[in-house]
Amino acid sequence: MLNFNDFLENEDIITEGIHDKGIFKAFYLAGGPGSGKSWVAAKTLEGSGLKVINSDIGFENYAKRAGLNLKQMGDFTKDQTKLKDELRRRAKRGTQTMGQHAVDGRLGLIIDSTARDADKIESAAAGLRYLGYDTYMVFVNTTLEVALKRNEERPRSVPEPIVRESHRQIQNQIPRLIRMFGAKNFIEVHNNEYREDINVKVYKEIRKLANSKITSQIAKDWIENEKALIRARNPSGKVDTGFFSRFRSRYF
Incomplete structure (x- = not known):
């Protein structure tokens, strides 16, 4: 057992969770079908402690x-299409719930998007900034030829005309996205080749942003409030720091 006053002086203990990696950081991933967003995210943000918000993962699972083969969506029966649509809705509901829990805890986020719906991104990013988040855009860019080739290789490919139109729309959105996030918070990754040694400069830039100190006063105030709540939950002045203590309050 540890005296509560000593506990309060131990910043590492009291701020566990509050100072998780990436807290109050939100990285938007943008790029069209076949751009390799997931690959770039794995190479640059894996292990950063950020929560991935992507309904595609749940939908594909x-x-x-x-037993639906998503590469054959064009040949689905009416019943298969109905089932696919229901699974998509279920995945989106689950992702929304997961995302809300993450935001409630101000956890760091990796948010998948296509950049076609810039209005939606702008509104969501503004909402996160209102809560104290620093927001960034990692824009994964490829040539149209590469996008078409990768789309064919995906488990869930889309018709070629859609890839072409999506690529055109997304390219046109780049200037707006830069204005939206600011040049310093907009990182463009040219991903025409899958390389194990993804551009070192890009990697360092993204990791530096993910690990940067919190600057928002809103975020700092939220953290101080959480510390106060931790203190208020322990009026006895004694804190059990044993291994099972972390489970006792939750399950017993």
């Missing part, structure tokens, strides 16, 4: 369990 649901589809696999249901």
